[in-house]
Amino acid sequence: MHKPHIGHRAFGSLPDGRQARLYTLVNRNGMIVRISDYGxxxxxxxxxxxxxxxxxxxxxxxxxxxxxxxxxxxxALIGRFGNRIARGRFELDGETVQLPLNDGANHLHGGTGGFHKVLWEAAPFQDGDVCGLTLTYLSVDGEQGYPGNLRVKVVYALGDDNTLGVKFHAETDRATPVNLTQHAYFNLAGHGSVLGHEFTIDADAYLPVDAGLIPEGGPAGVAGTPFDFRSARKLGARVGEPHEQLARGSGYDHNYVLNAGAGGAAVRVREPVSGRVLELFTDQPGVQLYSGNFLDGSLSGKGWRYGHRGGFCIEPQHFPDAPNQPRFANTILRPGEQYETESRFRFSVQR
Known part of the structure; x- marks a missing residue:
């Protein structure tokens, strides 16, 4: 058994000379999570x-x-708005807000200078058997085109049940869209293709997208489509089928409408060879499934080259383009309101 603890070390220099740090969280079972204050x-x-x-x-x-x-x-942490906003434009209280375009004709993941590209204030903590890291950041009025000064706090917490919790909190002094998420790429085998991973997603519907990956036409049922993961199915079982939505996303790059009030895991992923299991629990209405479609072997890190579909993402979030689509849940945060959301990633083994 290990004693839960947290440590830190230098992680390198940023282009402007500032120093990033890397924090290591270890729980009683020896599970290790490393998090940087950069992004x-x-x-x-x-x-x-x-x-x-x-x-x-x-x-x-x-x-x-x-x-x-x-x-x-x-x-990375993603903000102010995870996923896409069509044309980078929306109406807010009678004014047109224009954000920078960094994904073709659309705005993606908060822009080129989003929360994934900032140095956060970091404070490690330990509370009994839980060790964690609190990150805070002030996104000033006009940053990446967003209105209002937004104060953001993110708390990572690693417990002895091998669960990594991620809590988001934000406040603003002016109405602004907020949709924060965590963008980890997972491979439960460690490396290689993830197409053999078995997925279960607690969702009866997903959001079809147009050619720019913007939701169109509202939710559609998953029944009878390659998007049906209500029962465990390998990620690669139907990803190659001739389906218009798979062609538009070059695979899975779609938001699932999670079944409300189900109480269990929103997503469960099992890697059959290693037996590793990942479960996502979240209070968010949606989760973006991304099957690593644009990984092409040109990037490498930690001794591995990241090939096509060498990782997957399950990003808990509100729905893409929500500021332009009134039928979706509200993502506008106003002065005096509190943005609060929590997701938990639980890791286990099926023997």
Whole structure:
């Protein structure tokens, strides 16, 4: 058994000379989570397989430099608005807000200078058997085009049940859209293709998208489609089928409408060879499933080259383009209100 603890070390220099740090969380079972104050990125997660052998199961880099240049959001905190906003434009209280376009004709994940590209204030903590890291950041009025000064706090907490909790809190002095999420890439085998991972997603519907990956036409039922993961199915079982939505996303890159009030895991993923299991619990209405479609072997880190579909993302969040789609749940935060959301990633082994 290990004594729960948290430590830190230097993680390298940013282009402007500021120094990033890397924090290591260890629980009683020896599970390790490493998080940087740059971008709030989760750089490593070490969990055991059915034989007790620990492996790093998340994609990332050994130093901060690649995160500041070439990273496709590996392990990062995302904000102010996760996912896409069509044309980077929306109406808010009678005014048109224009955000920068960084995904073709759309705005993605808070812009090129979103929360994944900022140095957060970090405060490690230990509370009994829980060790964690609190990150805070002030996103000033006009940053990446967003109105209002937004104060954000994120709390990572690792418990002895091998659960990593992620709590978000935000307040603003002016109405602004907020949709925060965590963008870890997982591979429960450690490396190689994730198409053999078995997925269960507690959702009867998903959001079809247009050619720009903006939701169109409202939710659609998953029954009878390659998007049906209500029962365990390998990620690669139907990803290659000739389906218009799979063609538009180059695979899975879609938001699932989670069944409300189900109480169990929103997503369960099992890697059959290692026996590793990942469960996501969240209070968010949706989760974005991304099957690593644009990984092409050009990026490498921690001794591995990240090939096509070498990692997957399950990003708990509100729905894409919500500021432009009134039928979706509200994502506008106003002065005096509190933005609060929590997700938990639980790791276990099925023997």
């Amino acid at each position: 709030g990125v989760i750089t490593e997660i070490h969990t055991p397989d059915r034989h007790g052998f620990f492996t790093d199961i998340t994609l990332g880099y050994d130093t901060v430099a690649p995160y500041s240049h070439e990273s496709p959001y590996f392990g």
